[in-house]
Amino acid sequence: MSAPNNGRRGLMVTIGVLCIAGALAAAAPAAQTPVSIKLPPQSVNFREAPGVELAHKDCLTCHSAEYVLSQPALSKTAWTNEVTKMRVAYGASIPDIDSDAIIAYLVAQNPVPAK
Numbered sequence: 001m002s003a004p005n006n007g008r009r010g011l012m013v014t015i016g017v018l019c020i021a022g023a024l025a026a027a028a029p030a031a032q033t034p035v036s037i038k039l040p041p042q043s044v045n046f047r048e049a050p051g052v053e054l055a056h057k058d059c060l061t062c063h064s065a066e067y068v069l070s071q072p073a074l075s076k077t078a079w080t081n082e083v084t085k086m087r088v089a090y091g092a093s094i095p096d097i098d099s100d101a102i103i104a105y106l107v108a109q110n111p112v113p114a115k
């Protein structure tokens, strides 16, 4: 006669199998072979000017100088919004203390022509 607790035993077996599978997965991590990738050469750098070190430190973590410098001429307000967007939308860790100098640097790189 099969015991009325068959369902429970099945559950225990399932849990046991999952535990063993988990232990094996933890004990044998996937083979860690070094992977090498070739990045395209950087042909454009941030130009030397006051604040350039902040552009290097705060912007190049995620994208190239070429990407930043290929924007059209933007006003101070537009660059301020851009830096805020990098922080808020994309999680850039740009310290508050860098903001004014970096915005001034960005505005100076491609000033909006006077009308």
Ligand code: HEC
Residues within 6 Å of the ligand: 055, 058, 059, 060, 061, 062, 063, 067, 068, 071, 082, 083, 085, 086, 090, 091, 092, 093, 094, 102, 106
């Ligand atoms: C944490 C990563 C990160 C950092 C740091 C960062 N950005 Fe970005 N940035 C992004 C992402 C993601 C995009 C959107 C890319 C896309 O749409 O393909 C972007 C897009 C841009 C664009 C294109 C216009 C736009 O609004 O999408 C500009 C200009 C830009 N970033 C400027 C900057 C400047 C200047 C800095 C440094 C002050 C900076 N970023 C730092 C992640 C970052």
